[in-house]
Amino acid sequence: MPISTINDSISESSVHKSSIPTKIEMSQNEKYSEAPSEAPTIPPPPEQYAWSRIRENCQDAFSEFFGTFVLLLFGDGVVAQVVLSRGTKGDYQSISWGWGLGVMLGVYVGGKSGGHLNPAVTLANCLFRGHPWRKFPVYAIAQVLGAMAAAAVVYGNYKSAIDAYEGGPGIRTVIGENATAGVFCTYPAEFMTRTGMFFSEFIASTILQFVIFAMADSANIGAGPLMPLGLFFLIFGIGACFGWETGYAINLARDFGPRLVSYMLGYGSEVWSAGGYYFWIPMVAPFFGCAFGGFLYDVFIYTGPSPINTPGMGFGRLVSPRRSTWSNTYNANSPV
Template identity: 35%
Template sequence: MSNVDIFIWEFLGTAILCLIGNGSVAAIVLKNSYSQGGGGDWLIVVLGWGFGVFAGASIADPSGGHINPAVSLAVAMSGGMPWSTLPVYVAAQLLGGITGAVLCWAAFKLQFDNHDDNAGTRGIFCTAPVVRGFGWNITTEIIGTFVLIFWVMTNPADVNGALGYAAVAFVVMGIGFGLGGPTGYAINPARDLGPRIAYSLLPIRGKADSDWSYSWVPVAGPLIGAALAASLALAIA
């Protein structure tokens, strides 16, 4: 597969991931939405991101359905793709994350315009810890991503086509339910950094800053977790 093809499929898949995932959060945060105030908010978020993974990875199947730089790093470490293609994957995923977030904003434009306090809408686009402590926050992201990547690396036969991506989606949902509470479980640098960049640029009235002081945590944590998971999977193979 050419680098152009890789870029297109990973861009489209990650855009859909962030459109659905960010949209699930927007649906419960913004007023004048049928989902807002209906209860079960965390359930909606976890299911939304899980189904977003399923849809995005299925779309990106021709390029391997990575839609996550942490996955691409682990695949490169395992010899599943040339290191030279890693920047192509990451660039496509980051731009896909930005695009998906912008599409989410467009879908909810009227809700943003009529929302009383857009200072609280940053969480629609990117993560933040409930209790800030960079050391423990990055530990949480490392652990969550380790679970995801270790499962992917040790079940390669199951990650193939729509049924395989459904299994990955269930793993992502499990991480959300079991480990997502402290930091919002980015477990994907592109899913956090891309929408964070989009949020900083979008014309949302009364929005907060993009919290750049925290932005490195959901990037570094997942990459470290992926490297550790890939190393262990290779060591015990």
């Protein structure tokens, strides 16, 4: 073999051998020159829609509005059917059943806010169960507006029947044989005295709140998840046993809201003057009755947290309140 050929072979072999580590070195350099992988990032939470924020902030008001709306839809609806059919499509017991169903279904709808559906019930919860006072006007306004909306819907649904019952379009009567104002709000029996009117609403409201606290008391038998059903029987019982004389309004929103709607729909100022200006009694008596009913239950039966179960039965809080006036914030320096 020629020397030149041997040299060429050696040269090629050297080049080839030297190229191997070079390739390995390059691959290693490439390997270590890669940027380290970044830690996985958590995607930002999805943007909350404007309506979602509104609904979240106003959920208590919406719940009370629609809960009371459903209550009045069934309550005024059953009264309309019984009255306008002249008793052929129901009787007084039908009205008691209808109002009981209305309360039960309304509580199911408005359960997220507590399902008060009644400013007097909200007041009792503020007084005895630590419900924030700052929420009282929100609840009360929502309840009244819900009742007004339901009364307007019932009127629209039964307008033709009202025209036929009254004797023609545009005729609207508050007191009389063909009166239809009682479809929407309560009016007392003719024989009732002013004292009797007030006491009838007061005692019915007292029973209402006393039994509500009993059903909500976990230390008692309690109603638990059957609370709406218990309220159905409670309202049915109040209507069947205590409702004849004044119509058992027991609720400012249930009476004042539809009364205002009936005034605006053409029944006139007599909705306020009828029964010796009876309109103020179902606005005021339920507050006294529910407060008294809650007081009675806490004094004699309830053993949980309540102003009644504090030194001085809660009267010390009038001087040095332990809870903030507008919230459930405690004043740690208060002895009561």
